Amino acid sequence: MEKTIVLALGGNAILQPGQKGTYTEQLENVQKTCTSIAELLDNGYQIVITHGNGPQVGNIATQQIAARDKVPPMPLDICGSQTQGFMGYMIQQSLGNILRERGVNRPVVSLVTQVCVSEDDPAFKRPTKPVGGFVSKEEAEKIMAETGEKWVEDSGRGWRKVVYSPKPLEIVEMPVIKTLIKSGAIVISSGGGGIPVIKKDGKLQGVEAVIDKDRAASLMARQLAADMLVILTDVPRVAINYGKPDQRFLDRLTISEAEKFLKEGHFGEGSMLPKVEAAISFAGTGKEAVIASLDQVKEAIEGSAGTRFQPSKTYSSVS
Numbered sequence: 001m002e003k004t005i006v007l008a009l010g011g012n013a014i015l016q017p018g019q020k021g022t023y024t025e026q027l028e029n030v031q032k033t034c035t036s037i038a039e040l041l042d043n044g045y046q047i048v049i050t051h052g053n054g055p056q057v058g059n060i061a062t063q064q065i066a067a068r069d070k071v072p073p074m075p076l077d078i079c080g081s082q083t084q085g086f087m088g089y090m091i092q093q094s095l096g097n098i099l100r101e102r103g104v105n106r107p108v109v110s111l112v113t114q115v116c117v118s119e120d121d122p123a124f125k126r127p128t129k130p131v132g133g134f135v136s137k138e139e140a141e142k143i144m145a146e147t148g149e150k151w152v153e154d155s156g157r158g159w160r161k162v163v164y165s166p167k168p169l170e171i172v173e174m175p176v177i178k179t180l181i182k183s184g185a186i187v188i189s190s191g192g193g194g195i196p197v198i199k200k201d202g203k204l205q206g207v208e209a210v211i212d213k214d215r216a217a218s219l220m221a222r223q224l225a226a227d228m229l230v231i232l233t234d235v236p237r238v239a240i241n242y243g244k245p246d247q248r249f250l251d252r253l254t255i256s257e258a259e260k261f262l263k264e265g266h267f268g269e270g271s272m273l274p275k276v277e278a279a280i281s282f283a284g285t286g287k288e289a290v291i292a293s294l295d296q297v298k299e300a301i302e303g304s305a306g307t308r309f310q311p312s313k314t315y316s317s318v319s
């Protein structure tokens with residue numbers, strides 16, 4: 001039987017720090033990744049794709065503010081749904097073109113996906129997820145004073161706006177995702193962690209937040225009973241003492257080692273921390289999770305790149 005792999009593509013890897021974020025830049029990054037994905041399909045893997053949207057959703061939110069005198073601003077869940085549309089479109093078109101070139105006749109489809117969160121999630125008390133571009137400390141302090149927004153220093157790369165990031169509880173479109181996969185389609189879903197919604201009186205309604213795509217990817221991989229979760233980002237491996245003189249990249253981690261490093265605070269909140277939590281919760285189901293760089297997807301799956309989280313038969317306490 002084909003191995004099912006959930007591939008989570010980093011929003012920061014698609015729009016890399018230092019890049020302006022033009023359409024051409026993002027499309028080139030997506031096209032490179034899709035070439036690697038096509039090779040995986042050649043090797044007989046069943047691939048389900050999800051992607052982050054941190055830089056992209058932040059940029060759309062900035063456009064809302066900048067143009068507010070001309071066009072009414074949209075809330076954050078709407079901005080998130082826009083990123084599912086445009087990023088899904090880029091992946092769907094790029095992968096479709098590459099597959100057709102190779103004579104592979106498989107539909108690629110991106111699905112607008114809602115993900116339920118809890119209104120009572122403590123995450124709504126404190127914004128933690130960085131979105132949008134990076135600015136200097138001085139600039140961030142000026143914006144905070146003007147707008148009341150919260151900005152934080154993000155892993156030595158500059159200052160970024162932070163938003164609420166509740167835990168994903170349920171992928172609303174899961175039954176149709178399964179149907180599409182069964183039909184032979186390559187599915188792109190839960191983009192940007194999914195559009196955050198709450199259930200009120202039996203009805204769904206959007207909330208102003210951005211779910212971390214790594215947490216949603218882990219939930220999706222567990223619900224699909226995938227064989228592997230592969231989280232692709234812009235660093236080659238997970239490190240301890242990241243950014244310090246004694247920084248050490250790790251090849252392999254057991255769940256208990258990962259939990260220990262997590263408690264010791266080695267992983268950036270809103271960046272590496274959710275990836276490690278996602279990897280731990282997936283490895284807890286007895287299958288392997290890998291965190292690697294976007295340009296080493298094949299090597300990561302085959303075992304020569306990235307940080308591997310060794311599976312365990314017992315469920316982890318982190319979810």
Ligand code: ADP
Pocket residue numbers: 009010011012013052054155157232233234235237238239240241242266267268270271272273
């Ligand atoms: P993505 O868009 O792929 O989710 P993130 O910016 O959220 O990307 O996460 C990747 C970033 O995590 C890296 O570029 C790095 O700056 C940061 N990071 C924080 N802690 C660590 C760590 N311990 N090891 C490696 N990278 C880390």
Ligand code: MG
Pocket residue numbers: 010011052054270271
């Ligand atoms: Mg991230």
